[in-house]
Amino acid sequence: MNDLSEEIKNTSQVKTRQRVTDHGEVFTSEREVKAMLDLVKQETERIDSRFLEPACGTGNFLVEILKRKLVVVEHRYSKNQLEYERYAILALSSIYGVDILPDNVQTCRDRLLGIFTHYYLNNYKKEFKPECLKAAEFILSRNILWGDALNLKTPAEKAEPIVFSEWSAVNGSMIKRRDYTMANLVESQPMEGLNLFSDLGDKAFIPTPVADYPLIHFLKLGDDDTN
Numbered sequence: 001m002n003d004l005s006e007e008i009k010n011t012s013q014v015k016t017r018q019r020v021t022d023h024g025e026v027f028t029s030e031r032e033v034k035a036m037l038d039l040v041k042q043e044t045e046r047i048d049s050r051f052l053e054p055a056c057g058t059g060n061f062l063v064e065i066l067k068r069k070l071v072v073v074e075h076r077y078s079k080n081q082l083e084y085e086r087y088a089i090l091a092l093s094s095i096y097g098v099d100i101l102p103d104n105v106q107t108c109r110d111r112l113l114g115i116f117t118h119y120y121l122n123n124y125k126k127e128f129k130p131e132c133l134k135a136a137e138f139i140l141s142r143n144i145l146w147g148d149a150l151n152l153k154t155p156a157e158k159a160e161p162i163v164f165s166e167w168s169a170v171n172g173s174m175i176k177r178r179d180y181t182m183a184n185l186v187e188s189q190p191m192e193g194l195n196l197f198s199d200l201g202d203k204a205f206i207p208t209p210v211a212d213y214p215l216i217h218f219l220k221l222g223d224d225d226t227n
């Protein structure tokens with residue numbers, strides 16, 4: 001399980017000096033990532049515990065969190081493929097990231113999808129379902145976003161609010177999607193730390209969704225005509 005290909009491992013700590021100057025871009029090393037996440041180890045190993053990294057870069061923290069969650073999913077549910085798929089999708093859907101550089105966003109999505117695919121195929125190489133991988137790819141397109149976490153908008157010429165999707169498991173294999181603006185999520189709770197979707201006992205608040213979608217089977221999330 002540790003022999004993942006180089007393209008889904010941690011990237012180097014600096015890409016270019018110019019990016020450091022322009023954006024303060026420096027990546028956290030794998031050793032530091034693991035040490036920091038060990039401080040909240042129980043949460044990183046809880047399948048539905050939500051994490052948001054507001055300056056995710058290429059995903060060093062999010063990749064490690066996903067690995068830890070999928071190890072738990074594998075340990076508990078690998079004997080039942082549908083159960084494994086359901087909880088693996090739930091684990092992936094709990095991970096969120098924002099970055100101001102679009103190439104970082106794409107790299108982060110690719111790395112997370114690579115990790116998800118690796119663990120999935122490791123358990124079900126012959127029985128894997130393409131629709132499960134399509135669902136994972138769709139979730140990442142909604143959870144790992146291009147944006148500026150300081151002003152809560154996209155850096156495009158026509159700035160738009162950053163909008164995340166919340167995914168909730170309902171009645172076994174059904175999933176509920178609601179979309180929220182990042183501004184709405186933080187207006188009732190100041191940004192403190194990396195985890196805006198906190199399950200650590202912070203004061204509860206009820207944000208208002210900007211979109212609410214019908215229940216759908218989790219394996220149909222990647223269907224173009226259902227989202």
